[in-house]
Amino acid sequence: MSLETHDVRFPTSRELDGSDAMNPDPDYSAAYVVLSTDAPDGLEGHGFAFTIGRGNDVQVAAIAALRPHLVGRSVDEVLGDLGGLWRELVHDSQLRWLGPEKGVMHMAISAVVNALWDLRAKRAGLPLWRLLASMTPEELVELVDFRYLTDALTPDEALEILRRGLAGREERTQVLLADGYPGYTTSPGWLGYDDEKLRRLCAEAIADGFTQIKLKVGADLEDDIRRLKVAREVCGPAMRIAVDANQRWDVAEAIEWVRALAPFDPWWIEEPTSPDDVVGHAAIARGIAPIRVATGEHVANRVVFKQLLQLDAISYLQIDAARVAGVNENIAILLLAAKFGVPVCPHAGGVGLCELVQHLSMFDFVAISGTMRDRVIEYVDHLHEHFIDPVRMHRGHYQAPIAAGFSSTIRPETLIAYAYPAGPIWKESLDG
Amino acid sequence: MSLETHDVRFPTSRELDGSDAMNPDPDYSAAYVVLSTDAPDGLEGHGFAFTIGRGNDVQVAAIAALRPHLVGRSVDEVLGDLGGLWRELVHDSQLRWLGPEKGVMHMAISAVVNALWDLRAKRAGLPLWRLLASMTPEELVELVDFRYLTDALTPDEALEILRRGLAGREERTQVLLADGYPGYTTSPGWLGYDDEKLRRLCAEAIADGFTQIKLKVGADLEDDIRRLKVAREVCGPAMRIAVDANQRWDVAEAIEWVRALAPFDPWWIEEPTSPDDVVGHAAIARGIAPIRVATGEHVANRVVFKQLLQLDAISYLQIDAARVAGVNENIAILLLAAKFGVPVCPHAGGVGLCELVQHLSMFDFVAISGTMRDRVIEYVDHLHEHFIDPVRMHRGHYQAPIAAGFSSTIRPETLIAYAYPAGPIWKESLDG
Incomplete structure (x- = not known):
């Protein structure tokens, strides 16, 4: 599996779209990740963290910091245990210090985990919601890390909720x-x-x-x-x-x-x-x-x-x-x-x-x-x-x-046009 | 004012110093920042975020993202209103999205704010604790952002605490x-x-x-x-x-x-x-x-x-x-x-x-x-x-x-020897 990142930004602040009491001039952006494999199907997993402009490069760097957890690993092994992979990423004993479980590093994990699910759903030939809805309560519970949750929700209670949901x-x-x-x-x-x-x-x-x-x-x-x-x-x-x-x-x-x-x-x-x-x-x-x-x-x-x-x-x-x-x-x-x-x-x-x-x-x-x-x-x-x-x-x-x-998945032409700072949408205004 | 960063890591995991139940093999590290000015005193402000190894580069990138708030600005103006500068950094409307006020981006602000205080104390010729202890209650309260605190502590209550502390x-x-x-x-x-x-x-x-x-x-x-x-x-x-x-x-x-x-x-x-x-x-x-x-x-x-x-x-x-x-x-x-x-x-x-x-x-x-x-x-x-x-x-x-x-302030020879990944301490083991 290989991992590639993109810094993609849209100049939304020019129109005041997205303006609110705390965010007067956002440039909607994506710290974007593409996971590709050497499988003959040619399928890729796409994911991203959403940011509102400045700092999207920091978010991209955080995604890149997760590379050692994925690059060179068997895609079947990783996709076959996304609960285990989640725990591995979130509890990386050194990266964890940068959160723990919050902010830039956690959003980077989001981008990668979502890209893995995108790839898994593409391989299954299903939209993600149907893939998840096809899993058993036991498989779904296995995806969840109950650390810090058990005073409110135990694995058994989660199983019971999911089993009730099987009907219909x-x-x-x-x-x-x-x-x-x-x-x-x-x-x-x-x-x-x-x-x-x-x-x-x-x-x-x-x-x-x-x-x-x-x-x-x-x-x-x-x-x-x-x-x-x-x-x-x-x-x-x-x-x-x-x-x-x-x-x-x-x-x-x-x-x-x-x-x-x-x-x-x-x-x-x-x-x-x-x-x-x-x-x-x-x-x-x-x-x-x-x-x-x-x-x-x-x-x-x-x-x-x-x-x-x-x-x-x-x-x-x-x-x-x-x-x-x-x-x-x-x-x-x-x-x-x-x-x-x-x-x-x-x-x-x-x-x-x-x-x-x-x-x-x-x-x-x-x-x-x-x-x-x-x-x-x-x-x-x-x-x-x-x-x-x-x-x-x-x-x-x-x-x-x-x-x-x-x-x-963002269109490939968008990844090129809105690339920051070198894409054509940005180059002119930044040079000007 | 100019801003320079260093990725400094110590190979502490080789000795199991710092090992605990969640951090089995930390490499104690600093995402390090040096603020320098064109003043004839040649004084610099030094600060850092502490991390435990992997991801220190992400932390360095986050510090660098703060550069536009400082570079080219008058050092007197910035040091003269560190309360205002703090608000400017923490409430940067785009960077704020990456927290808010937590994780990598917040620790980056910590490094920069502490470096500014280091510089201010050096200029005053005082250790920081004495500089702070020489400020009036009103000056100290001005440094604090009370946003989200007033249900527990108001500026008036803070003033009262600090005025009580004047005696002795x-x-x-x-x-x-x-x-x-x-x-x-x-x-x-x-x-x-x-x-x-x-x-x-x-x-x-x-x-x-x-x-x-x-x-x-x-x-x-x-x-x-x-x-x-x-x-x-x-x-x-x-x-x-x-x-x-x-x-x-x-x-x-x-x-x-x-x-x-x-x-x-x-x-x-x-x-x-x-x-x-x-x-x-x-x-x-x-x-x-x-x-x-x-x-x-x-x-x-x-x-x-x-x-x-x-x-x-x-x-x-x-x-x-x-x-x-x-x-x-x-x-x-x-x-x-x-x-x-x-x-x-x-x-x-x-x-x-x-x-x-x-x-x-x-x-x-x-x-x-x-x-x-x-x-x-x-x-x-x-x-x-x-x-x-x-x-x-x-x-x-x-x-x-x-x-x-x-x-x-870390010794200049340490910044060189422990630079990651190119410093002599790391180069050998990483090449090997």
Whole structure:
């Protein structure tokens, strides 16, 4: 097996797409990895960590640091024990010091683990969600590292959850293939957009069949009240309108601000404060009930998610496909959420996060939670054209992926055009 | 101002120094940064992140990613507002995504912030602890970012703590200059050592005047019982013997294991489980009382420390000089600890961590906590010879640094000899 990296960046800051209270000018980027083998099938595994610009080179260096764990090894051996490989990467006794299990190094493991799953699914000729949904409860439990989890979830409890999910797997697969999985859209709500654009995009969201949208908040309270009022006027009372503060507040400020928005019936408040502050999230949840707290896109690992659940701090758990250490750790988190009865509504957007995370929600529906009730996958209409197997939306629903793999493959011409800093998209502005 | 990096590694794994339950074969390393200016004084600021080998190159890349924040800027402007510079580095809206405030990127900020403090202290002609202890409460509070802290500590409360500490600063400075600050030694307790070596090193610790030692535990319970028994026999009942599991256990296992060691009167159990698990630490603290819980060397930032204190999860708080974002964040943590009345007993060892952290404990004594009661700084007798201004121990006490700066400067010949992978120490074994 060989491992090749790419630093790919999109100049999204030029349009203020993706602007929020903490991220005023992101350049959506991917620290991208390609695993190739000498097998005659010529199949490759593709994966990436998502970043928002500066530091994408650091993320690429971290992926390259994992090379010794893979290069020269038998692909059959590695793909045959992805639970073991996950443990080997996460518990590398020297690299572990750089986290442990968080930040740059953990996201690098995510990229590599997801690339391995992409390759395994391609070899099986199945989209990832169907590959996972074809595995036995015992095989799935073997993928999970229960270290630090057993005070909340034991392997036996996980097995029981998965065995309960065996009944009806086939019926639910057919439901997904026919109807897809509901999404919600964040496209109307970026802070950089004016009221007219917000109004127009809200109307488009309704026309597109979405039943939930999301607005960025947290920069200025008067602005937020005005924008939420506009959105509520256009959308009517039935649309769920989530709001997202992107970690802007301290605990007391979060409670006060969200209460001020309460007249417009926000569905959840997302990332009200530091993603590390489980105690703070619990205090906010108590302070703003019945409005719900959601978080997860910056939650470093399963141990932090465990505590958010133990403290009753979140009503919605937002997995991210590429921040925790890939598919394996997300299976652990889906199982934790099922144990605590908390719906999973993934974070997406960025570069390729919609493409990845749809597989995890669909697997959750088929094999773990067994329901789509109260569950939606974030959808942002950005950058999908750069993927070989982009998400397909219909009437506000993600259509189930059909192609083999994890939908993670960026087009080869994009890898060249958006290469940083030497690709043609960047070369001119950087030289200029 | 210009910024230069070095990848420096020491082949400590050849001797099993530093071996514990999670780190069997560390190669102690520094991702090292030198800040230089065009000022006629020729002074440089030196700082580093400590790692244990593989991945030190990733850490170096992360330091280099901070270059645009410093290169070409006026040194007076930067050094004159280190609170503002800290906020600029930590809240860089794109780099922040790689944490936020944790792991590789946060440790890189630590290296740079500490190098800036080294330069500022050298320019002031003072050792860092005296420079900090000469600042007003208002100046010190300005260095701290209270974001995410105000539910536990407000700027006004911090000011009050620091104003209380004004009385007696001069007397305490004299006490430090005369007597130093108590240390404890981890040298006897590495897992890789046999009982004979343990016995010999315990006797040496007594002879050297230490009143506390520490043993690594967590790999095998029977071994731990035997080793702790040996240590207690040699040391007698008065010596404090701390034990350190290096994150090896889940919650229930930690409680069970520590209870089995209770007959030998362990003083604290350090890092019983994941450093991210504040809820778990609180459960362990309740489960093993009156034995005390200590943690901190892998705690990512002030927000996690805040919660450990809020949940009454630790009896000793172990700051690390180079994991959180440098001096400024450690001042925040010292203030939090003072607010909650929890003694700070720093983590040290590694490469240069003793050299750095002594300044923070001494500053804490002079200006914040005002006491050395129940407080000790970890001491490990490794690699000090590579520093220009190494720690000086006398009768188990750190002698107060006299030289200007942060004691962070590695000898130039070491930077060359231990450069990875091209330095002479490495070249032969890597080529061979």
